[in-house]
Amino acid sequence: MRLDGLAKSLGDKVKLFGVYIREAHAEGEDQVIRNLDEDVIFEQPETEDERAEIAATCMLRYNFSFPMLLDGMDNVAEYKYQSWPDRLYVISPDGKIAYQGGMGPLYFDVDEFEKELNKIVTS
Secondary structure (H helix, E strand, C coil): CHHHHHHHHHCCCCCCCEEECCCCCCCCCCCCHHHHHCCCCCCCCCCHHHHHHHHHHHHHHHCCCCCEEECCCCCHHHHHHCCCCCCCEEECCCCCEEEECCCCCCCCCHHHHHHHHHHHHHC
């Protein structure tokens, strides 16, 4: 996955994190054919432990080299960053949002994200 490649190639200059929010394609909700074909089907977690189990499954499945953080069951990160179902952000060294990608999956642009990361790395 390209994000993991970026984490590895830029790891000495930037820190990448995944933030696992509520399940985007939970059983009985907005399911996608790919998940059904690959038998990647989860109930919407009701506890932090259940959410952590699904996040761990995701990490193992894709073998990410960057850490995965968990949004709380109150979904504060999801709401504040408008991140459902997925979105890319760059937070500058001074803690401000330097880049906010479009809502995924349609506007999930890893090329654009990489350009913004490189701007920070070279500045």
